[in-house]
Amino acid sequence: MADLKEDVSALLPLVVTGVATNCFMINMYGEGWALAVNCAWALARHGRVLATWESDDDLMLAVVEGQRGRSVVAMEIDEGVFDPIFHFDDGTVLTVEADTEIDPWTFRAKDLPVVLVGVGPLSYQDWLDAQGQR
Structure with a gap:
């Protein structure tokens, strides 16, 4: 890929036709694309947090379901694919914070020549070392 930002921007807008939640994980998808978030995330609108990966299941599902029919605009x-931000046409913003390679986020689209897999800036071993574990 010559320029990740250009290649991703060329895909927009992406209409959300389906969503799913499982524990703290969320999936959003549409025709020819899919986003899976298996790490920390938050959905906010106009600066107000609507739900996070720590929200109860009912709230999480309701907020994520509310993005069905919306478009990622x-x-x-960035080139490091660490912590992406997705902006929707209703002003909702999804921020993603990957922590280790065990809990990544992935984004795939039929017109994108690669699958983006975002992990935190630390490897699993680096994370264990930072926690004082080996």
């Missing part, structure tokens, strides 16, 4: 994904 902007994505902030």
